[in-house]
Amino acid sequence: MLNNENKLIKISEAAKILGVNMQTLRRWDQSGRLKPTRINPNGYRYYKLSDIRLITKDIFALAKKWVLESIAAEPDDQFFCPDAPTFQTRLHRLEIALQKIPKLEKNFSFISSVVGEIGNNSFDHNLGSWPDIRGMFFAYDLNKGQIVLADRGQGILTTLKRVRPALTNDSEALLTAFTEKVSGRAPENRGNGLKYVKKVLVDIKKDIPLKLYFQSGDAFTILDDKTISLIIGQADAPFRGCLALINF
């Protein structure tokens, strides 16, 4: 039996929930902005209720609330990846969805690879050392062009201090992670992930605008194709793990 979240609804119901008319939803389908889950042989469009509800939520606010909570519970199932294989499966689903967006046809892999690096960093660097909740928050809203990843892991500073003991604060650690080659092959492999992210966001000429907000501890940075040098800001609300928002 289908649970409520997998329930398919008609275009009229989807339009009502979203507060738009049916013609707008048909246009969104043609442009790839919001594809129906199924179209029956008569041409009627059906949407997954959970997809429509997601559009009405602010996924970044949900993730931020989760990383800031002093005592947290596991996030809602639809956003929770307790382990790397679950993340891989959901990333594959995202990759397929990105390929269907006409403006991303050639460049979707920049986005999927950046999401892959940030997400796998969370699992690789916290394996066996999660301070409280194991796993990550991973959600995307293709309608708004947003992807959010968050973890309640040890954060960049604690992770990097193992190979760079001289690091003293979150700002230094974030700058190092994005800009310097960390040649720590031992005790664990690391070093290229966030530099790759910076290369894709800043250095490579693309025909799609890509923007990243990344925070760990009390330090944050924003990267896009207008970034000349990396600026690290002080966040108002610090937390232990990592929080990333990708806009496209």
Place this chain on the structure above:
Amino acid sequence: MIIELKKFGNLLISRQLGKEALAALAPRLPKENTEKIIIDFLEVTTFSPSWGDEFLSPLQQKYQNNLFLKNTDNPSVKATIEILEETNQVKFQWE
């Protein structure tokens, strides 16, 4: 020898899976560095430095001038190869 990466998947991310792919391939790899090895990226849709570093870097180290890359047009493949070249101070060759 031609290594078709699509046989390991189309979405190639994570260190763990890169390591496993290399371990699965290891018994079929030539013992000596005398044979041409071609890595074919055909149908790879997403590639990342974590997977690439675990799989490509050891092969590059072992087979050096006998290692060649093919079908590297995907943007994430190109970008990953560049970052591996920059961070590992190596230069890959193209078929």
